[in-house]
Each structure stands twice: as C-alpha cells, then as structure tokens.
Amino acid sequence: MKFFRFxxxxxxxxxxxxxxxxxxxxxxxxxxxxxIQDGLLVRTLDLWxxxxxxxxxxxxxxxxxxxVRALVTDCPDQVxxxxxxxxxxxxxxxxxxxxxxIVIPREKDSEIDVITG
Amino acid sequence: xxxxRLSLIALLTxxxxxxxxxxxxxxxxxxxxxxxxxxxxxxxxxxxxxxRLSDLLVLAIAKSTLGAFFGGRLVTPxxxxxxxxxxxxxxxxxxxxxxxxxxxxxxxxxxxxITNNTVQLAxxxxxxxxxxxxxxxxPYFLILGSIAAVANAAIAYSVxxxxxxxxxxxx
Numbered sequence: 203m204k205f206f207r208f209x210x211x212x213x214x215x216x217x218x219x220x221x222x223x224x225x226x227x228x229x230x231x232x233x234x235x236x237x238i239q240d241g242l243l244v245r246t247l248d249l250w251x252x253x254x255x256x257x258x259x260x261x262x263x264x265x266x267x268x269x270v271r272a273l274v275t276d277c278p279d280q281v282x283x284x285x286x287x288x289x290x291x292x293x294x295x296x297x298x299x300x301x302x303x304i305v306i307p308r309e310k311d312s313e314i315d316v317i318t319g
Numbered sequence: 320x321x322x323x324r325l326s327l328i329a330l331l332t333x334x335x336x337x338x339x340x341x342x343x344x345x346x347x348x349x350x351x352x353x354x355x356x357x358x359x360x361x362x363x364x365x366x367x368x369x370x371r372l373s374d375l376l377v378l379a380i381a382k383s384t385l386g387a388f389f390g391g392r393l394v395t396p397x398x399x400x401x402x403x404x405x406x407x408x409x410x411x412x413x414x415x416x417x418x419x420x421x422x423x424x425x426x427x428x429x430x431x432x433i434t435n436n437t438v439q440l441a442x443x444x445x446x447x448x449x450x451x452x453x454x455x456x457x458p459y460f461l462i463l464g465s466i467a468a469v470a471n472a473a474i475a476y477s478v479x480x481x482x483x484x485x486x487x488x489x490x
Contacts, residue, residue, distance in 0.1 A: 203368045203416070203424055205476040210426030217429060217465055224458040241449025285350040293456050296351055296448065298396060303448050305455065 226291060226308065235270045237263065238303045249289075249306070260300050270304060272297070327366070327486055328374055332381040335362035339386025349459055356467045357432065359386060363409055364428055364475035369485040372413045379409045396447050404439035408432070424472040424479075432468035436460045 237245040237257060245255060253265045254273065261282075262274040269289035272282040277299040285295050294305035339359035347354040363379055383405055387398045412431040415422055422430075440460065444453040479486075 203476075203479060205423055205472065206425045207421070207423035209421050210423045210429070213422070213426040213429045217433060217461060220433070221458050221461055224454070224461070226455070226458075236452075238448070238450050238452070281350055291455060293350065293459065294452065296453070296456075298351075298443070298447055301447055301449070303450060303453065305452050307452070 232307055232309045235306050240301050261302060263304060328378050331362045331366050331378055335359045335382030336385030339382060340389050343390055358467060361471040361474040364424060364471055365478050367416050369487045375409050375413055379405045400439045400442045403442055404435040407438045408435035424476050425469060428468040428472040429465060432464040436464045
C-alpha cells in the first residue's frame with residue numbers, strides 16, 4: 203500500500219472544508235455564561251458580576267471580571283478545574299462525569315442556545 | 320482461523336493496547352476528559368492491507384478494551400464513545416481501502432480519524448452532555464486528529480515496508 207496517492211488530496215480537501223465550516227468566525231462572546239447540565243440550561247450568569255455559584259452540590263463555579271472557571275468539583279479527574287479560566291467562546295469547560303458544560307455563547311447564537319438547551 | 324491470523328491479531332492487539340496505555344502519558348492540548356491523540360490506531364493501519372473486516376474489528380475492540388482496562392477507564396462513558404467511534408472508523412477505513420489502489424495510507428488514516436472524531440463527539444453531544452454547543456470544540460479535534468493521523472500513516476508505512484506489504488498472506 204502506498205503512503206500517499208493522488209486521491210488522498212480529496213480527503214485532505216474534505217478535512218480543510220470541514221475546518222473552514224466549523225472554525226468560529228468571531229471570537230467575540232456575549233456577556234453571559236451558560237451552565238448546561240444534562241442538556242438543560244440550568245444557570246445563566248452575567249460575566250461581569252463577580253459570583254461563586256454552586257451547581258447541585260457537585261461543582262462550584264466562579265465568575266470574575268469577564269471570565270469563568272470551575273473552582274471545585276467532586277469528580278476524580280478534575281479536568282475542568284485544571285482547565286482554569288475561560289473568557290471567550292471557543293473551547294467550553296466540559297465535565298463528562300457530571301455531564302456539565304460551561305459555555306460562553308457567541309453573541310449571535312445566544313438565543314439559539316437557550317432554545318436547544 | 321489459521322494460526323497465522325490468530326497470532327497476528329494477538330500480536331497487534333498487544334502492541335495497540337500498550338501504545339493506547341502509554342499515549343495517555345503524552346499531554347493532550349484539549350481539556351477534554353479522556354482526550355487522547357490516538358496513536359494506537361496505527362496498528363489498525365498496519366493490519367489493514369488484505370485484512371477481513373471481522374479481524375479488524377476484533378483487533379480494534381480488543382485493543383481499546385485492553386488499553387481502557389489497564390488505564391482504569393473501562394466503566395466510563397469515554398470507553399463506550401471510543402469503541403463506537405473506532406467501530407465506525409474501522410469499517411470506513413476498510414471500505415475505502417478495499418478497491419486496491421485508490422487511496423494511500425495518509426488518506427485512509429485521515430478518513431478514519433475524521434470518522435472517529437465525528438462519531439465520538441456526536442455520541443457525547445447526543446447522550447452525555449446533550450447539547451449541540453459541544454461541537455464548538457470540533458475544529459480543534461479535527462486539527463489534532465489530522466496531525467495524529469498523518470503520524471500514524473508514517474508509522475504504518477515504515478512498518479509495512481519492512482514487513483513486505485501484506486501481513487495476512489500465508490507463506
């Protein structure tokens with residue numbers, strides 16, 4: 203089997219196309235943060251109001267000066283806590299064991315998220 | 320089942336399981352629980368030329384299970400996601416590599432990586448996080464997956480070159 207063939211270019215093109223279609227066009231986020239648990243929007247917080255919020259006794263999230271982080275969580279791997287602060291859309295904070303996602307929605311799809319969430 | 324097939328599956332499973340376990344030590348830049356590079360999938364590429372689909376699936380699932388068992392991830396949603404993604408990806412890779420000569424290892428490896436990423440993320444978005452906003456991380460997965468896929472293709476190519484093409488043929 204050859205390492206590279208001409209047809210591979212089509213697959214590379216497909217990857218590039220998928221990238222172009224899914225890469226965020228804007229990095230500007232709204233001024234709110236959504237906490238989604240089990241697919242439901244459980245909290246909407248203002249990014250510019252400093253707060254510490256407990257999510258169902260399994261996680262404490264902290265909002266400060268336009269950024270948000272998971273402060274405490276009860277799961278063993280602590281991936282979300284080690285991720286630190288996020289202040290823009292892009293990569294949301296994800297906790298698979300607790301099925302929680304903390305996401306700053308992009309300005310234009312703030313409303314869509316509320317509906318699908 | 321011939322002895323050659325049995326030993327080849329066993330050999331590649333052991334190799335894949337070991338790589339699967341060792342690669343969790345390589346830092347993964349995306350903060351996703353259970354996120355891995357996927358270098359262990361190079362054993363599937365090595366096995367691909369001339370293989371039966373059933374043998375490939377046995378190899379893929381056994382490799383994942385072995386790696387997950389020793390990595391302590393056997394009863395997590397991540398294991399389920401990885402097996403589902405791998406099953407679909409292996410079938411896709413087998414399907415496009417059948418008509419000998421259309422795609423090279425790079426193309427087959429990339430196709431497998433995209434399929435795997437898409438299926439895993441779709442499962443997470445549908446059953447675990449249950450929100451489509453999870454697809455915000457999709458482009459980052461694609462970039463990292465493609466890097467690993469090309470690396471896997473290079474590994475598989477150099478192994479196959481030394482092994483003389485098809486491993487499954489009886490001598």
